[in-house]
């Protein structure tokens with residue numbers, strides 16, 4: 430039987446000092462969280478599942494060997510912009526330039542075309558979504574609907590059809606939205622690494638059970654620092670206690686929760702795929718209808 434439920438595991442390949450809440454508070458030092466990239470790849474590969482890496486153009490050359498190995502093993506390499514500037518803080522023209530240079534750099538490093546884009550901090554609006562499409566990407570994954578988050582953009586999807594929950598299509602261009610859970614008038618985040626770290630597993634499990642549907646789509650977005658292990662690579666006093674806690678909470682259990690998430694979805698018959706392949710799969714399913 431062809432699977433009808435899909436899970437996409439994605440990693441935003443950035444270092445700890447790209448985090449918006451640490452920028453300007455602590456200076457980047459020699460310590461890096463990029464070891465988390467290999468941990469993510471290994472954890473998935475050991476369980477026979479694949480995923481998508483959204484890479485910053487600025488880091489592509491530095492992690493080139495890992496990216497090439499990942500691409501050869503069937504992982505998808507996609508784009509997370511150049512240096513983690515929030516697109517809504519850039520003019521549309523500057524954003525277009527950034528997209529072009531990041532895409533070219535990553536393609537140069539891995540020697541394959543890059544098809545997907547995710548905006549830092551889900552910071553995207555419709556004019557910038559059109560810029561993503563104009564730059565030659567065939568899908569975007571920068572939409573999230575969460576009540577009252579100060580940084581996230583508000584991406585207007587007019588003209589798109591929601592072909593299954595959180596998956597949008599306009600012609601052959603797709604938007605993979607990060608799923609959230611509607612509870613009354615509010616929407617709770619359930620798909621981020623931060624929430625995976627913060628919620629006890631029993632709560633995540635309860636949220637996932639409520640989120641499930643016959644034609645389900647789940648997407649996780651997680652970051653290298655969440656899986657890298659070790660102590661926080663910056664000074665607690667300089668960062669401030671709130672930022673330090675936000676960074677540190679649940680980092681010890683993130684990898685084991687990710688493993689449990691994979692077991693959870695496998696047990697429910699979900700198929701794991703890179704977003705570029707899901708796009709093709711959904712296009713084929715629509716043609717068969």
Ligand SMILES: [Zn+2]
Pocket residue numbers: 441443509513548549550
């Ligand atoms: Zn990011």
